[in-house]
Amino acid sequence: MPSATKPNKRKKRKRCGDGAWPSSSAFNRRVFPILLAALRSTRQTQHRHGADSTVARLLRRALSCSPPSLSPLPGSLVALLPLLLTSRGHLADSAVLPSILYLFSQVESISGITDSKSTDCSQSACKANKSFYLIIDTVVLMLNSCKVDRLHNLQQDLVRKVLRLLYKIWKKVGILGLSTDCINSKNQLQSREHDISEAIFRLSVDITYAAHMEPDEVRRSIFGQLVSDYENFLLNYWEKSTYLRTSKKKNLEEDSVFTSLLNGFDPKTPDTIIQSLVNGIVSCPAIASDELDISSFLREVQGSLGTTVKYRQDIRVVRTRNQCDQTSRSYGVEEHFFDDGITFQDADAFVEKCKDAFQNGFSVALRGMEFRSEKIAAIASAVADLFGQPSVGANIYFSPPRSQGLARHYDDHCVLVWQLLGHKKWTIWPNAKLLLPRLYEPFESLDELVDSGGRMEVLLEGDIMYVPRGFVHEAHTDVDVGELQANSTADCSLHLTLAIEVEPPFEWEGFTHIALHCWTEKHWSSAFLKSEVDDQTSLFALLLHVAIRLLSEDDATFRKACMVAAKLPPSSSCTRTHLKALESNQRSIFDEIIKKVDKSCNFKETLMCIEIAVKEKNDEPFQWMSWLRHLPKRGDADDKVDFCNILGALEELLEAVSCNLEQTLAEFTDFKSRFCRYVVYEDARESFEMLLQMYRTTRNQYMRGMLALHRKHENWLV
Structure with a gap:
């Protein structure tokens, strides 16, 4: 009589993938040895494709699990990832990276860790966070090991979610880095600040942002509503002569471009303006003028992205005082509040020092505003389109009353000066030479470039002035308005310059x-x-x-x-x-x-x-x-x-x-x-x-990456 069951039939082994992430021990027994063998085989044979496919297939299978309660990647896999990523040129092409990013974006507990202001670094707290640190290290490692062009096809919604978390983690690591009580906690996370900032940069280079402006919209705001106004500027003023367009208050209220600019600052007091300018900024390392590969740039600046601002490279706090030479001829000498090359590790103390300097007659000049403000980036990009150039730089200048920031000088680029608050008096001398100065050429002495016949212009709020390259100029806020009021912006000057740099090609x-x-x-x-x-x-x-x-x-x-x-x-x-x-x-x-x-x-x-x-x-x-x-x-x-x-x-x-x-x-x-x-x-x-x-592609990638580090782009992350 046949038996109802077959006694020798082996039980089916339960497969992972239906709601159960493989345990660390299971991963170590089944997947890890195969990954290691595949890795070793590529070093011993020229036939890499089969081993590469094995690695990608195993990782896809492991990451395809979607457990209701997400767990970290096994520590053994994280330990092996550096070797896997540097040995596999196309590993990031597989579903591995999107899967890990998706896993990372779903771990809500990370938000709790990063949002918390606690610096509890006890052994129990470190143990509880260790699993999340493993996931963070994996994400950062994979992003920084991946070629930038491999990130193009990632879903932008996923990218935004990951960026939100990475930015919080980056700031949290910065806080821990300043706390001697949290060394143990920081050591649990192998990724350092510069690793996380690079991952943020890489993930942001192709993301779209909301603050877009059409060139025609910016043209109307700068040159007037009529096309003939713009034509007149190009044919009669561009690279030939200064140009001034005054604005009426009524028109300013209806000007969406000017309004978007002004809304980026807090004009209540000088202190609030400085706070809105300087707080939270990081250094913007220079990119080579003919660099067309953002990956090459990242290799060049490896370890320095997201670092604190550097004096003169990013910011100047300067005033000019007049002195006389032996012939009683007056000339201006710049005085700087900080030493050349100094970096500012304590951000709060740096802001306070800038406020003190302003009270003592120093102007605050911040470079690279197109990398620090999404609104200014949108305007700069539109101006670049308008003039057919790769990019346009943007600097901001904030000056106290009765002061002069920069000494008399000329620029190797054309400048559009946009007065945002207050007023400023300019003196401009026409270019005595027919030849325009080029970018990167050494500057000449001003002695033969100026005389007593400089042209005077006073810019009021909303006015725009064009200064061609090679035209010597200086600016003052020298109207006598009595004692400086510490809590008033009256008679201070805030202006933006848009630098149209004509590069050799x-x-x-x-x-x-x-x-x-x-x-x-x-x-x-x-x-x-x-x-x-x-x-x-x-x-x-x-x-x-x-x-x-x-x-x-x-x-x-x-x-x-x-x-x-x-x-x-x-x-x-x-x-x-x-x-x-x-x-x-x-x-x-x-x-x-x-x-x-x-x-x-x-x-x-x-x-x-x-x-x-x-x-x-x-x-x-x-x-x-x-x-x-x-x-x-x-x-x-x-x-x-x-x-x-x-x-x-x-x-x-x-x-x-x-x-x-x-x-x-x-x-x-x-x-x-x-x-x-x-x-x-x-x-x-x-x-x-x-x-x-x-x-433009490379410049825009750089701009988006730097905007992400400044997080002046909240619309990206909603």
Whole structure:
């Protein structure tokens, strides 16, 4: 008689995944050995794909559990993660990272830990928090081990939730770091402040934010409602002369851009303004002008993101006092309240010192406001679009009555000054030289740049003034209003400057280099190049690049901003005429430049400049060419110039032309003439806009990351 059951049948092993996160011991028995074996196998064989897939599959399976009561990752996995992440190029492509971020976002208990003001670091408290510290360490480690572009596809709702928690944890770790009683608790969390700040930065670079402004909206606020106002500014004032637009109080109340700016500060008293400016800010490390890879920037500043502000780099607290020289000529000398390079570890004490300095006649000048305020970031981005530039800087200046902050000076960038509160008197001297100063060039002495005929302007609340680069200026709040009232903003001055920096690729010289590059690439294999000088095409192009640079040293047109990519107002029947005039102006400038290249580029002068650099092994005069490496290349890259090793290319050029200078001169002249005859403006414009977009992408990523660290973006996190 058959038995009702089979006595030898083995019981099915209960599978994990239906509501039960595997215990740490179960993970150690089943998953951990396989992960370790997979990791070791990739070090012993060239066939990595199978082991990578095994690791990703195991982690996905482990993380697919959705228990009602979430538990931390096993400590053994967290210990193995650094090795897994640094050994697996595509591990972050799997579902592992989103799963861990989701797990992290669901742990409500973390909010309790971070929101608590308690510094209880007892053994029992540390033991209770240890599991959450493991999850935090895992999230921070995975984010910082992941390539930034791998984070693009994360759901923004998930990103916001994670950012909320990370920001709270970051601030909490900062508090613990100041408390000697909490060393034990801090040591439970392996991630340090700079690790968490980097994770916040990385996770924020592609998040969208609410405070967006259209360029046309900002145009109307700065230049007036009519398109003709903007056209008049571009054609008659831009990089030529100062410009002042006064505002009526009624118009200011209706100006949403100005209102959004003013609402970012607390204008009750000078102390409240300083508090709103300085409290909670962190340092904004510089990003290289031609850096187009945010990951490269992160490697460069590793360990320094989120650090306290650094004097002169981020902030200046300065006043200028007049002195006389031996000829009784008066000149201003800047006095700084803090020493150069000092950092401010105690944020509260730093704020109080800034308040004291203000009471003693010092102005507070804060740089990088586009990285510290979402509203200012939105305005700066719109102005950058408006002028067709990669980015626009923003500084804020707060000055007490009867004072002068910065001494008389000129800038290497154009400035829009926006008076937010109070009033300020400006004296401006026109640029005595025709050539505009360039970014990164050394500044000249002011002795020959000013005379007694400076123009005086008083800016009232809402007024906007444009100062071109190279125009010497100084500003005072010197109206005598009696004793300074400690609790009043009367006769103080608060103004914002928008710095339109024209970087090398986006001058007209840069546009000409791009045009030459496009023409050379497009016609690389064309019939007219099929000759014995085929192999020298890239060298002739390099020679012409250098010749164009030399020509631009003494020609003002090459230094002006190229605005072919400016985001002009939407076309309509009433604006079309103005738009055509602006576009025609840009095209005519390009035609004028090409004629100068054809007529004036000097072969022998260019060759002499290259010979000197090669002989002295000095590539400094050619560092300006580094940005050309970002332009797209066709064909065999081995035949192209390596702009990262420009001396090698110049040596090759000299060797190629030294055999027969007269023949080379004739061939170069023919090459130059063909370029000037056949170059296509539209091709150069298309490449110019592509390069501009590449620059903007990196700058915007940096801006979003820094805004996240300042948390001046509450709308992101709702």
